[in-house]
Amino acid sequence: MITFEGVTKRYGDGTVAVDNLNLQVPTGAITVFVGPSGCGKTTSLRMINRMIDATEGRILLDDQDVRKIDPPTLRRGIGYVIQQSGLFPHRKIVDNVATVPYLLGWDKKKARDRAMELLERVGLDLKMADRYPFQLSGGQQQRVGVARALAADPPVLLMDEPFSAVDPVVRTSLQDELLRLQAELQKTIVFVTHDIDEAIKLGDTVAVFRVGGHLAQVADPSTLLAEPADDFVEGFLGRDRGIRRLSFVSAGDLAVRSEAVVPGWSVALDEDNRPLGWRPDGDGAGLQPFGTVDLKKDSLRAALDAALLAPSGCPIAVDGDGRFAGVVTREALDEALTRATRGPSDG
Numbered sequence: 001m002i003t004f005e006g007v008t009k010r011y012g013d014g015t016v017a018v019d020n021l022n023l024q025v026p027t028g029a030i031t032v033f034v035g036p037s038g039c040g041k042t043t044s045l046r047m048i049n050r051m052i053d054a055t056e057g058r059i060l061l062d063d064q065d066v067r068k069i070d071p072p073t074l075r076r077g078i079g080y081v082i083q084q085s086g087l088f089p090h091r092k093i094v095d096n097v098a099t100v101p102y103l104l105g106w107d108k109k110k111a112r113d114r115a116m117e118l119l120e121r122v123g124l125d126l127k128m129a130d131r132y133p134f135q136l137s138g139g140q141q142q143r144v145g146v147a148r149a150l151a152a153d154p155p156v157l158l159m160d161e162p163f164s165a166v167d168p169v170v171r172t173s174l175q176d177e178l179l180r181l182q183a184e185l186q187k188t189i190v191f192v193t194h195d196i197d198e199a200i201k202l203g204d205t206v207a208v209f210r211v212g213g214h215l216a217q218v219a220d221p222s223t224l225l226a227e228p229a230d231d232f233v234e235g236f237l238g239r240d241r242g243i244r245r246l247s248f249v250s251a252g253d254l255a256v257r258s259e260a261v262v263p264g265w266s267v268a269l270d271e272d273n274r275p276l277g278w279r280p281d282g283d284g285a286g287l288q289p290f291g292t293v294d295l296k297k298d299s300l301r302a303a304l305d306a307a308l309l310a311p312s313g314c315p316i317a318v319d320g321d322g323r324f325a326g327v328v329t330r331e332a333l334d335e336a337l338t339r340a341t342r343g344p345s346d347g
């Protein structure tokens with residue numbers, strides 16, 4: 001657990017970057033600091049590993065005041081990943097990843113073995129190990145940055161806009177990779193971003209900052225989307241928060257009809273019982289597009305998307321192997337959407 005207790009940072013020119021921050025960062029989970037530019041996210045992050053010292057208040061790392069730990073010792077237990085990866089340009093990838101193990105005095109073979117294991121874990125081709133950073137794409141460099149931060153197996157990982165400089169496709173795969181790694185490693189991660197979608201995707205907890213270094217709201221993503229604390233948070237979440245909220249509601253409660261027909265349409269199936277498309281009643285027209293929903297793992301948002309894709313307006317339910325499991329009628333979907341979007345105060 002990392003605890004901010006009344007933490008304020010005032011820079012030399014009088015700028016108050018962080019103002020009386022009180023916050024708990026739970027162990028083994030991802031906490032995202034999100035907010036507009038200049039609201040004090042990076043300053044707050046860097047006070048954890050003492051790259052910046054607080055002016056007032058204290059930060060506790062598992063009950064120990066970080067000010068009482070000398071910075072090199074402190075940083076050994078805290079991995080740090082930044083936007084431009086920060087790799088050493090003149091060192092091979094494998095040696096970049098092994099930087100901290102070398103510093104800790106590991107023998108060269110053990111450090112390199114560890115580096116190779118991590119490169120594999122973050123999804124990099126091991127052929128990259130002997131290259132230099134300039135020979136890698138931006139996304140690959142970021143993966144190396146993550147591997148390097150994990151090299152000495154620190155319990156805490158600080159990530160400052162680590163995926164901001166790469167294109168959206170690479171960014172999505174880096175985010176997925178981080179979630180996959182985190183499911184295995186369960187580090188205490190503090191992740192800074194100005195992108196609310198990234199925050200909602202990655203965060204177990206999301207701390208929304210407003211300019212002036214104030215906390216606007218701390219909540220899990222679903223609660224944040226359902227109950228923004230004020231107009232600022234609501235505006236920051238954007239106009240489609242209702243739709244995005246549905247991502248956190250399981251499709252599991254949707255009522256399914258086992259017949260492959262709805263008025264005007266039937267589902268065409270292949271010999272393995274997998275949907276091929278919607279067939280309109282009467283003859284002539286060919287198969288029409290369809291969308292599927294796996295009730296065991298998909299969300300209501302996926303169900304809505306599947307409904308919108310199909311001319312029949314109905315999602316096709318499938319099992320984990322993509323085989324036909326039934327049809328979700330419009331009525332069933334409407335009912336589930338109404339239930340999901342009704343606020344808690346409405347009963």
Ligand SMILES: Nc1ncnc2c1ncn2[C@@H]1O[C@H](COP(=O)(O)OP(=O)(O)OP(=O)(O)O)[C@@H](O)[C@H]1O
Pocket residue numbers: 011012013015016017018035036037038039040041042043044194
């Ligand atoms: N060394 C410094 N001296 C004076 N002011 C600073 C210094 N570093 C940051 N600031 C100011 O402190 C405030 C918070 O900066 P910080 O970098 O923590 O914000 P941020 O939320 O991370 O912003 P961004 O998303 O743009 O990176 C800003 O007003 C910034 O200009």
